[in-house]
Amino acid sequence: xxxxxxxxxxxxxxxxxxxxxxxxxxxxxxxxxxxxxxxxxxxxxxxxxxxxxxxxxxxxxxxxxxxxxxxxxxxxxxxxxxxxxxxxxxxxxxxxxxxxxxxxxxxxxxxxxxxxxxxxxxxxxxxxxxxxxxxxxxxxxxxxxxxxxxxxxxxxxxxxxxxxxxxxxxxxxxxxxxxxxxxxxxxxxxxxxxxxxxxxxxxxxxxxxxxxxxxxxxxxxxxxxxxxxxxxxxxxxxxxxxxxxxxxxxxxxxxxxxxxxxxxxxxxxxx
Amino acid sequence: xxxxxxxxxxxxxxxxxxxxxxxxxxxxxxxxxxxxxxxxxxxxxxxxxxxxxxxxxxxxxxxxxxxxxxxxxxxxxxxxxxxxxxxxxxxxxxxxxxxxxxxxxxxxxxxxxxxxxxxxxxxxxxxxxxxxxxxxxxxxxxxxxxxxxxxxxxxxxxxxxxxxxxxxxxxxxxxxxxxxxxxxxxxxxxxxxxxxxxxxxxxxxxxxxxxxxxxxxxxxxxxxxxxxxxxxxxxxxxxxxxxxxxxxxxxxxxxxxxxxxxxxxxxxxxxxxxxxxxxxxxxxxxxxxxxxxxxxxxxxxxxxxxxxxx
Numbered sequence: 001x002x003x004x005x006x007x008x009x010x011x012x013x014x015x016x017x018x019x020x021x022x023x024x025x026x027x028x029x030x031x032x033x034x035x036x037x038x039x040x041x042x043x044x045x046x047x048x049x050x051x052x053x054x055x056x057x058x059x060x061x062x063x064x065x066x067x068x069x070x071x072x073x074x075x076x077x078x079x080x081x082x083x084x085x086x087x088x089x090x091x092x093x094x095x096x097x098x099x100x101x102x103x104x105x106x107x108x109x110x111x112x113x114x115x116x117x118x119x120x121x122x123x124x125x126x127x128x129x130x131x132x133x134x135x136x137x138x139x140x141x142x143x144x145x146x147x148x149x150x151x152x153x154x155x156x157x158x159x160x161x162x163x164x165x166x167x168x169x170x171x172x173x174x175x176x177x178x179x180x181x182x183x184x185x186x187x188x189x190x191x192x193x194x195x196x197x198x199x200x201x202x203x204x205x206x207x208x209x210x211x212x213x214x215x216x217x218x219x220x221x222x223x224x225x226x227x228x229x230x231x232x233x234x235x236x237x238x239x240x241x242x243x244x245x246x247x248x249x250x251x252x253x254x255x256x257x258x259x260x261x262x263x264x265x266x267x268x269x270x271x
Numbered sequence: 272x273x274x275x276x277x278x279x280x281x282x283x284x285x286x287x288x289x290x291x292x293x294x295x296x297x298x299x300x301x302x303x304x305x306x307x308x309x310x311x312x313x314x315x316x317x318x319x320x321x322x323x324x325x326x327x328x329x330x331x332x333x334x335x336x337x338x339x340x341x342x343x344x345x346x347x348x349x350x351x352x353x354x355x356x357x358x359x360x361x362x363x364x365x366x367x368x369x370x371x372x373x374x375x376x377x378x379x380x381x382x383x384x385x386x387x388x389x390x391x392x393x394x395x396x397x398x399x400x401x402x403x404x405x406x407x408x409x410x411x412x413x414x415x416x417x418x419x420x421x422x423x424x425x426x427x428x429x430x431x432x433x434x435x436x437x438x439x440x441x442x443x444x445x446x447x448x449x450x451x452x453x454x455x456x457x458x459x460x461x462x463x464x465x466x467x468x469x470x471x472x473x474x475x476x477x478x479x480x481x482x483x484x485x486x487x488x489x490x491x492x493x494x495x496x497x498x499x500x501x502x503x504x505x506x507x508x509x510x511x512x513x514x515x516x517x518x519x520x521x522x523x524x525x526x527x528x529x530x531x532x533x534x535x536x537x538x539x540x541x542x543x544x545x546x547x548x549x550x551x552x553x554x555x556x557x558x559x560x561x562x563x564x565x566x567x568x569x570x571x572x573x574x575x576x577x578x579x580x581x
Binding site: 101108109110111112113115116118119120121122123124125126127128130131149150153154156157160 | 307320325347
């Protein structure tokens with residue numbers, strides 16, 4: 001699958017979903033759209049027609065507020081019909097704003113409160129190692145989310161148990177809920193922190209599909225450390241007036257802004 | 272240990288507590304044991320991940336650590352995913368008396384009971400503990416087991432049989448219905464004996480299950496007794512007393528009044544051992560008897576008007 005095409009579709013769906021659902025977090029979804037596209041279009045071992053296939057790679061979105069991005073990736077890769085997506089956040093819909101597994105094929109874990117995904121992913125990875133299964137567990141975190149102490153408990157745990165089948169990806173767009181990360185609670189030197197906790201780390205351009213694929217599609221030797229990919233991203237990536245702004249963490253695209261955003265992610269195939 | 276030997280899916284996770292108690296388990300089943308360190312949030316998240324991969328996971332710690340410290344992981348991760356995680360608390364109530372309020376688990380039952388999917392158990396002695404632990408293992412989904420500290424007296428001297436959610440009759444007949452949950456059962460037994468010696472007949476049931484609650488038993492006792500008394504080493508809000516109050520409030524027939532015995536208000540900030548604190552907070556056998564007689568003296572004249580049978 002063409003991951004660039006998929007990324008464009010995810011962006012377009014996300015704008016439509018947050019518009020119709022009058023929901024937030026479009027900036028966070030656009031920020032991770034390329035990561036999702038590379039994972040679902042190329043990296044993850046998966047069988048959309050059998051979402052519980054035991055050999056599948058597990059993916060957990062720990063920054064659950066970007067749930068629309070997961071729903072879009074799942075729908076576009078065949079887990080459920082694309083025509084479910086417009087019902088995001090609608091009355092009686094199954095697609096709630098923060099990603100939820102109930103009734104949605106392919107969602108491994110419901111999240112929404114930050115700092116939960118990495119521990120659960122570490123548990124899945126521990127079970128995989130114990131049972132000598134060769135699935136991998138990918139957990140996508142936000143940067144603001146790394147303020148949560150529970151993550152650092154999980155980071156200690158995964159390194160201690162050498163969970164080489166666990167891959168953490170940080171969508172490092174440098175903007176959290178109320179302002180820049182650097183002004184809120186500084187994470188730098190960020191890569192050094194992971195390294196000093198015993199992880200292997202690679203920093204990539206989180207919008208460069210070749211870099212993402214090369215760093216994510218790894219299968220580590222048993223006994224080596226867990227792996228962290230710090231993806232440097234731009235919040236709101238792909239819609240010029242949403243890029244690098246705090247505003248679009250919460251704002252839902254409506255009226256002219258919605259039309260303008262859609263024009264920037266034109267895709268003749270799904271238009 | 273028997274369960275873990277027979278079923279390799281069973282895992283025991285501890286938050287760095289259980290010195291000596293867990294050592295035999297860790298030595299016998301190294302692949303089924305995991306000390307996650309002093310990190311209860313991660314312990315509960317990891318337990319969820321393991322359970323979603325088919326393990327039956329027991330998390331173990333003391334007092335409020337396996338519950339309140341990681342409450343949201345229990346709610347969002349364990350309960351919402353109906354993960355097969357059994358949370359074990361050692362030291363319910365005032366077991367760690369002199370250590371102070373950080374170590375008094377006096378709201379845990381209320382908080383666990385309100386969570387969707389969570390099954391809540393507080394056995395009254397070792398026999399009940401053995402039985403409910405096996406039941407929790409055999410029942411898929413989240414469970415909370417609130418235990419004592421070990422070394423409590425055995426109360427059931429004969430084999431007992433009860434099924435999921437059922438109360439256990441120790442003395443089925445009596446005017447006053449005593450209901451006890453958890454390790455305070457010993458004091459309920461003694462209080463009942465004192466009441467009988469003073470000419471007040473009292474039934475006594477142990478309720479090892481707070482969720483599901485034995486609704487049939489409660490309605491029957493409310494209908495046939497003069498007074499229903501709940502006894503728990505816990506806040507009177509939300510635990511056994513709270514649960515029984517909720518059931519009886521919706522019970523439409525004539526019913527006996529309810530007295531809730533337990534921690535009434537404020538923190539248990541007195542210093543002393545478990546027995547001392549039970550006395551201070553009105554849970555010694557003598558204090559239970561005093562309170563029952565006090566309430567009986569108020570309600571007795573009106574008993575017939577309320578339609579409560581003799």
